[in-house]
Amino acid sequence: MYELLIVAMFGLLAFRNSEIRNDEFADVSRKVGDRIGKLWDIAHQGMRENRFLRAEKALLTILKIDEKNVAAYNRLGILYAKQKEYKDAIDCFEIASSIEPSASSLHNLGLIYYETENYEKAAVAFEQALKLENDLAARHVAYAKVQEKLGNTKLMFSELNKAIEIEPNKETYTLLYNSYLNHGMKDEAIALKKKLKKLTLPSARVKRMIRPKRVIV
Numbered sequence: 001m002y003e004l005l006i007v008a009m010f011g012l013l014a015f016r017n018s019e020i021r022n023d024e025f026a027d028v029s030r031k032v033g034d035r036i037g038k039l040w041d042i043a044h045q046g047m048r049e050n051r052f053l054r055a056e057k058a059l060l061t062i063l064k065i066d067e068k069n070v071a072a073y074n075r076l077g078i079l080y081a082k083q084k085e086y087k088d089a090i091d092c093f094e095i096a097s098s099i100e101p102s103a104s105s106l107h108n109l110g111l112i113y114y115e116t117e118n119y120e121k122a123a124v125a126f127e128q129a130l131k132l133e134n135d136l137a138a139r140h141v142a143y144a145k146v147q148e149k150l151g152n153t154k155l156m157f158s159e160l161n162k163a164i165e166i167e168p169n170k171e172t173y174t175l176l177y178n179s180y181l182n183h184g185m186k187d188e189a190i191a192l193k194k195k196l197k198k199l200t201l202p203s204a205r206v207k208r209m210i211r212p213k214r215v216i217v
Contacts (some may be wrong), residue, residue: 011092036062043075055079072099077108085117103133119149137167142177153183172201 039058045053056079062072077092083209093109096102110125126143133139160176173196181191 020166038064043072047075048077049090052079052083053212065112068099070096070102070105073099074102074105074108077105077112079157081108081112081115090114090116097128101128103129103139107139107142110146114142114146114149122146135166137163137172140166141172144179146176148179168199170196173199 032215037133039062042064043055043058046052059072059076059079062069064073064078064125073092073096077089077096080086080089080092089112090109093112095138096105097109106109106129108124109208110122110129110195113119123143123146125140126146128194130139130143140163144156144163147153147156147159157176157179160172160179163178165170173192175194177189180186
C-alpha cells in the first residue's frame with residue numbers, strides 16, 4: 001500500500017512538472033512571437049522610409065530567431081535588390097526557394113538574374129514560377145522577355161499571346177505590337193494595331209444623365 005502511494009505521488013509530481021513545462025513553453029513561444037511581430041513592424045517601416053539598414057537589421061534578427069522564415073528571406077532579397085546588391089539578393093531568393101518554393105520568390109529570382117544578364121538562369125527561374133502559378137500576365141511577359149534575349153522568338157511570341165489571353169489590355173497588346181515591329185513583322189503589326197485601336201476606344205458612349213426638374217411641394 002505504501003509503495004502504491006509513493007508511485008502515485010511521483011506520478012502526480014511528473015504531471016505537475018509537465019504542466020509547468022507546457023506553461024513555460026507557451027509563455028516563451030508567445031514572447032518570441034511578440035518579438036518577431038515587433039521586428040516585422042520595424043522592417044516594414046524601414047522599407048517604407050527607405051531606412052534600409054534599419055530594415056536589414058530587423059530582418060536579420062528575425063532570421064536569427066527563425067532561420068527558416070521564408071517571408072524574411074524574400075523581404076531581405078527585395079531590400080538588397082533595391083540597393084542593387086544583386087549577389088545578396090540572389091542568395092536570399094535562392095534560400096527562400098529551397099525552403100519553400102513559391103511563384104513570387106522564383107519570379108523575383110528570375111528578375112535579378114535578368115537584371116544581371118544571366119538569362120539562362122532567369123529562364124529556369126521563370127519556368128519554375130510558371131509551373132506554380134501561370135495565371136498572371138506579368139509572369140508570361142517576364143518569361144517572354146528572357147526568351148527574346150536567348151533568341152527564342154517563337155516562344156517569346158507564344159508567351160506574349162498568353163499574357164494577352166489573361167489580360168487583354170492596352171499594355172499587353174502594345175508589348176506584342178512592338179515585338180512585331182522589332183522583328184520586321186509589319187503585316188502582323190498592322191493587324192494588331194487595328195485591334196489596339198478598338199481596344200483604346202470607349203466601348204460605349206456614356207449617356208448624359210438628365211436631372212429631374214425640382215418641384216417644390
